[in-house]
Amino acid sequence: MKQVSDKTLQALTDIIGAQNILRDDEAMAPYIVELRGRFHTPALAIAIPETIEQLQKLVSWANDNRIGLVPQGGNTGMVGGQVPKRGNEIIVSMAKLNRVRHMDASGGYMCVEAGVTLKNAQKAADDAGLLFPLAIAPQEKAQIGGILSSNAGGLQVLAYGYARQLCLGVEAVMANGSLYQGLSGLKKDNTGYDLSSLLVGAEGTLGIISAATLKLFPKPKGFETAFINLSSPKAALTLYSELLKRLGTSLTTFEMMPDFGMQMQIRHKMIEKNPAAKNSEWYVLAQMSQLPGQSTNALSTALDSALNDRVIEHFTIAKDERIRRQMWKVREQLSGAQSKEGASIKHDISVPISAVPELIERGIEAAKTILPDIRPCPFGHLGDGNIHFNFSQPVGADPKAYMDGAMKIHEAIYGIVTDLGGSISAEHGIGQLKTELLKHHKDPVAYDMMKKIKLVLDPNNIMNPGKLFD
Ligand SMILES: Cc1cc2nc3c(=O)[nH]c(=O)nc-3n(C[C@H](O)[C@H](O)[C@H](O)COP(=O)(O)OP(=O)(O)OC[C@H]3O[C@@H](n4cnc5c(N)ncnc54)[C@H](O)[C@@H]3O)c2cc1C
Numbered sequence: 253m254k255q256v257s258d259k260t261l262q263a264l265t266d267i268i269g270a271q272n273i274l275r276d277d278e279a280m281a282p283y284i285v286e287l288r289g290r291f292h293t294p295a296l297a298i299a300i301p302e303t304i305e306q307l308q309k310l311v312s313w314a315n316d317n318r319i320g321l322v323p324q325g326g327n328t329g330m331v332g333g334q335v336p337k338r339g340n341e342i343i344v345s346m347a348k349l350n351r352v353r354h355m356d357a358s359g360g361y362m363c364v365e366a367g368v369t370l371k372n373a374q375k376a377a378d379d380a381g382l383l384f385p386l387a388i389a390p391q392e393k394a395q396i397g398g399i400l401s402s403n404a405g406g407l408q409v410l411a412y413g414y415a416r417q418l419c420l421g422v423e424a425v426m427a428n429g430s431l432y433q434g435l436s437g438l439k440k441d442n443t444g445y446d447l448s449s450l451l452v453g454a455e456g457t458l459g460i461i462s463a464a465t466l467k468l469f470p471k472p473k474g475f476e477t478a479f480i481n482l483s484s485p486k487a488a489l490t491l492y493s494e495l496l497k498r499l500g501t502s503l504t505t506f507e508m509m510p511d512f513g514m515q516m517q518i519r520h521k522m523i524e525k526n527p528a529a530k531n532s533e534w535y536v537l538a539q540m541s542q543l544p545g546q547s548t549n550a551l552s553t554a555l556d557s558a559l560n561d562r563v564i565e566h567f568t569i570a571k572d573e574r575i576r577r578q579m580w581k582v583r584e585q586l587s588g589a590q591s592k593e594g595a596s597i598k599h600d601i602s603v604p605i606s607a608v609p610e611l612i613e614r615g616i617e618a619a620k621t622i623l624p625d626i627r628p629c630p631f632g633h634l635g636d637g638n639i640h641f642n643f644s645q646p647v648g649a650d651p652k653a654y655m656d657g658a659m660k661i662h663e664a665i666y667g668i669v670t671d672l673g674g675s676i677s678a679e680h681g682i683g684q685l686k687t688e689l690l691k692h693h694k695d696p697v698a699y700d701m702m703k704k705i706k707l708v709l710d711p712n713n714i715m716n717p718g719k720l721f722d
Contacts, residue, residue: 256296260317264299264342267309272348274298283324283343284335291332291684293339295322300345304423304431304462307349311460311714312429314342320717323456325398326369328390330600331683333402333455337718346397349462352376357468361420361437365463366397373466382468385412385504389584397461402681403453410635411504411541418467421448424459427710435465450705455681456716458709472541476551477505477576481532481566485609488536488634490563492605495538496635498554502546505539506635507583512644513629516589517582527579528568536634537583586631590644593627595651597658599641599665603674608634611641611672618664619643623657638678641665666693682720690720 256275264273274280275297285292296319301307314321320341324334336343350367357380364373370391377384388394388406400422405414412418421434421441434448451459482488488508495503511533517523528535540551547553555567570576590596603611616628625646632640643661645654666676666689676693677686691699703721706713 260296263313264297267313268299268301268306272300272302274300283327283345286332286335287328291335293336295336295341295343298343298345300348302348304349304425307425307460307462308429308431310344311425311427314714315427315429315712318712318714320714322716323397323401323460325366325395326390326393328394329398329402329683330680331685333681333683333716333719334398337684341717344460346395353463355380356437357382359437360468361465362468363435363463363465364396366395366461368396370394370396370399377468381471383471384466385469386415386418396464400452400461400464401454401456405633405636405638405679408504409633410506411501412469416449416452419448419452420465420467422451422461423463424451424461426459427712427715432459435463437465455683455719457706457720458715470543473544474542474548475539475576476542476549477539477570477579478551478555479528479568479579480536480538480555480564481528481530482534482536482564483532484534485612487563488534489606489609491536491558492635494558494563495554499540499550502540502543502550503538504541505537507537507632508634509535509583509586509631510629511535512627513586513589513631514582516593517585520589520592522585522589523578523582527575527582529566532565537579590629590642594645594649595654596645597643597655597661599662600678600680601641601665601669601674601676602636602638602678603669603672605635605637607672607674608637608639611639611668611674614668615641615665618668619661622660622664684719687720687722
């Protein structure tokens with residue numbers, strides 16, 4: 253346990269009450285380590301405010317005393333942003349600020365507090381007959397504040413956009429304890445800088461989001477889902493542009509994966525069989541959300557054309573919910589399957605959509621030049637230009653020796669990404685994992701602007717110190 257002075261502990265107790273402070277090792281353990289155990293640094297304490305006023309007083313006190321605060325939502329982030337870096341910070345858990353404040357079904361938005369889990373936000377929308385479309389795997393734990401702060405994307409970005417695009421405004425406690433009130437439900441507000449957008453994706457380095465207004469959509473009346481066989485990422489790109497022309501925003505999913513991803517899951521008995529009728533070099537999982545009034549088989553009609561034009565080799569439509577779930581399972585289990593094959597070198601990157609085939613071709617070639625038996629597993633959201641470019645270790649290799657050589661592979665892949673005008677972090681953010689990469693790959697003018705904004709809004713560097721910037 254990190255030592256905390258009696259004065260600090262007394263001040264914390266006065267502000268949020270002893271019942272909202274965790275101090276012993278056992279209680280703090282789940283908060284100070286992230287999901288994959290990659291970052292594990294002690295904290296002075298865990299503070300769990302119950303009201304916005306308590307949160308404001310806590311931040312103001314921390315600012316006066318130059319104590320770093322690490323905002324934490326569901327602790328599912330992938331880049332170590334939600335756990336301390338230095339060991340002398342206080343983690344601020346948002347778990348108790350978890351009310352749905354307001355539902356405006358006719359206006360198509362709701363206002364929820366930062367600690368509402370994604371699952372509960374989806375449920376609140378569903379109960380009002382609407383859809384909150386953001387979907388990521390850890391929905392039972394991840395909270396709206398964490399999702400907005402890491403600007404999460406997920407499986408339906410194609411049609412509905414990522415977190416920033418789904419947010420009409422936020423309320424946030426700024427570094428001096430003041431409350432930024434940007435919770436407007438306005439779709440149009442043209443009054444200068446978009447401060448809510450600045451706070452979204454800031455990874456807790458500018459302020460602590462306490463609530464947000466989120467956009468809602470009509471619920472689809474059903475889905476048409478297909479598992480598609482094709483020969484290459486290039487064919488997948490051609491198919492994507494054809495489907496987009498025919499289906500527009502009702503095309504809600506377009507996920508690509510290599511046969512290696514399928515065979516791993518069969519080998520490890522994670523699925524009974526390939527949900528496509530046959531094997532192929534590549535697969536696409538495509539889904540159309542049927543809105544009221546829309547044809548029920550628009551996806552299969554479009555795929556018939558693609559088959560006639562020889563863009564694809566075959567396709568299988570999910571005939572019922574059970575088969576639809578099986579198809580989704582193959583996509584959702586891809587990362588898990590890779591961990592059963594030993595160590596993986598991973599990249600969460602994006603490039604312009606039209607450059608995805610070139611990225612994959614050049615990336616595989618570059619990695620195989622470095623390590624001929626490396627096993628590439630690039631998969632993900634082709635429709636967003638966002639590929640999880642993962643590489644499994646060669647069969648029988650020593651995992652540690654493999655990971656020791658990761659930097660060479662990283663440099664090759666990030667070099668190609670930058671060359672293609674892409675981003676070194678498409679979904680998971682920077683946190684403490686990618687601060688060096690950000691420094692080297694972000695446009696220098698943009699990087700400088702980011703640092704200046706940080707300095708103005710958080711001059712004492714108490715907001716998530718060591719994240720985004722060293
Ligand atoms: C299995 C798995 C699948 C995933 N799939 C996807 C995916 O498909 N697409 C995608 O985009 N992402 C994906 N992610 C990552 C996802 O973006 C994050 O897990 C999620 O957004 C973090 O939410 P959280 O509440 O757990 O935040 P945390 O992990 O607690 O925090 C994340 C960051 O936000 C900050 N933060 C948290 N709450 C606040 C707040 N109230 N105010 C200010 N800052 C705050 C933290 O300091 C940290 O920097 C996946 C993660 C996992 C584990």
